[in-house]
Amino acid sequence: MRGMGNMQQMMRKMQKMQKDMMEAQEGLKDQTVEGTVSGDMVKVVANGDGKILDIIIKEEIVDPEDVDMLQDMVLTAVNDAIEKSTKLKEETLGKFTNGLNIPGL
Secondary structure (H helix, E strand, O other), X not given: OHHHHHHHXXXXXXXXXHHHHHHHHHHHOOOEEEXXXXXXXXXXXXXXXXXXXXXXXXXXXXXXXXXXXXXXHHHHHHHHHHHHHXXXXXXXXXXXXXXXXXXXX
């Protein structure tokens, strides 16, 4: 029955790790990253959970004659914010997965 004690200990460790990981995932919602372009002319704020929270566009960049440029800048800033959010999530949860590629994390 010696193995049962080890199994119970391992299960407790797994439950603690799962709890810690859930708390870390919840904490990501409170952390923010910024994607920017052209010296902060367009700034996108996202949380660590990948949700876009805000888009800030400076007035001087708005040119009705060149909407395509503004759209490209917004797209670039959004992608930058999403990339940073993904990196933050990987760094935060990576300590739990030790580099394992677990779908959904």
